[in-house]
Amino acid sequence: MQQQSDQLPTGQSRAVQLESFGGPEGLDIREIPAPQAGPGQVRVRVTAAGLNPMDSIMTADANTAARFGLSLPTGFGTDYAGVVDQVGAGVTGFAAGDRVFGGALSRAVADFVVIDPAGGIAANEAHHTPDGVDDRTAATLTIAGRTASAALAVVDLGPNDTVLIGGAAGGVGVFAVQLARIAGARVIGTGSASSSDFLRDLGAEPVAYGDGLADRVRALAPGGVTAAIDLHGTETVHAARELGVPDGRICTIATQVDGVSAANGANAALGALEAVALLVAAGQLRVPLAASFPVEQIRRAAELQAGRHVHGKVVVDL
Structure with missing residues (x-):
C-alpha cells in the first residue's frame, strides 16, 4: 500500500x-x-x-x-x-x-x-x-563526493604522500582536498590567486595554475610529489609527469589522457557516498x-x- x-x-x-x-x-x-x-x-x-x-x-x-x-x-x-x-x-x-x-x-x-x-x-x-x-x-x-572518492581510490593516498590536485577550489576539489588530508597526505592545490585563502582553509597549500606550474610545485615540495589528481583538464597531468609522478598515480575526471586512469563517480566504491555523508555529520569534512x-x-x-x-x-x- x-x-x-x-x-x-x-x-x-x-x-x-x-x-x-x-x-x-x-x-x-x-x-x-x-x-x-x-x-x-x-x-x-x-x-x-x-x-x-x-x-x-x-x-x-x-x-x-x-x-x-x-x-x-x-x-x-x-x-x-x-x-x-x-x-x-x-x-x-x-x-x-x-x-x-x-x-x-x-x-x-x-x-x-x-x-x-x-x-x-x-x-x-x-x-x-x-x-x-x-x-x-x-x-x-552525490556527484562531487562520489567523484572525489573515486579519484582518491585510483591514486591510493597515504600519510607518506604529497598529492597535487588541479582545480582544487571547485565543487569536486573541496571534497578531494579534505579526503586527501583525512588520508594523511600533504595536499598542494592549484587555483587562482583569489582562491589562495580558501584553499588554505581547506587544508591545501595553494599554487597558481598556468605556465610554470611544475617549477612552482617543485619549489613548494623539493622532496617531490607522489600523486596527482586533475579535476579540470590536463595541465596538472602534464605538470605531474614533469615532476616524475608515474601514470599509475595520476587521475583525471574531466578528460581522457593516454596511460592515465579517469575516475567516474558512478563507479565509486559501494558505500563511498554514505561514508562521505558520515564524515560531514561527524564534522570531519565540510x-x-x-x-x-x-x-x-x-x-x-x-x-x-x-x-x-x-x-x-x-x-x-x-
Whole structure:
C-alpha cells in the first residue's frame, strides 16, 4: 500500500525544464503533473538541489544529451535532498517523513522526484540523510563526493604522500582536498590567486595554475610529489609527469589522457557516498557553499555554476 503525506499537494508541481538544448538562458519553471511513486519507488519532496558543471554540459546540445539518455523537454540538475512523501508497494527501508539525499539524473530541480531506491543505479538513488547534515549540504554530496572518492581510490593516498590536485577550489576539489588530508597526505592545490585563502582553509597549500606550474610545485615540495589528481583538464597531468609522478598515480575526471586512469563517480566504491555523508555529520569534512538561490533564480544559479569559477558549491532552494 502506498504511504503518502497529508500535507503536500498531489496535483500540479513545479519542475525546471528546457524546451530546447542550450545554455542557462533556456531554463524555465514549468507547471507539470506531480509524479507519483509506483511499486518499488519512493517520491521525494525536494527541498534543495545542488548544481554541478555536468548539469549544463549534459543539456548543452542534442548529441551530448543523447549519450545520457535525455530527450526534450528535459529537466535540470542531478543532486537533491528532501523528505520522502510517498512510498510505493514493496519498498523497504524508507517511510514517509524520512530525510533523504541522492541523485535524480537531470531532473532534481523540481518539487518532486521519484526514485527507485533498490535499483542500484547512480543518479537514481536515495540515501538516508545523517543527523547533523542539513538539506543544503546533503544536496551537494552525490556527484562531487562520489567523484572525489573515486579519484582518491585510483591514486591510493597515504600519510607518506604529497598529492597535487588541479582545480582544487571547485565543487569536486573541496571534497578531494579534505579526503586527501583525512588520508594523511600533504595536499598542494592549484587555483587562482583569489582562491589562495580558501584553499588554505581547506587544508591545501595553494599554487597558481598556468605556465610554470611544475617549477612552482617543485619549489613548494623539493622532496617531490607522489600523486596527482586533475579535476579540470590536463595541465596538472602534464605538470605531474614533469615532476616524475608515474601514470599509475595520476587521475583525471574531466578528460581522457593516454596511460592515465579517469575516475567516474558512478563507479565509486559501494558505500563511498554514505561514508562521505558520515564524515560531514561527524564534522570531519565540510562543504563550503559558494551561493544559494531560490528556484525562481535558476538561470542565475546555473550561469554562476557554468562559469566554473565558484569556490565551493552552488545550491538551489525549493
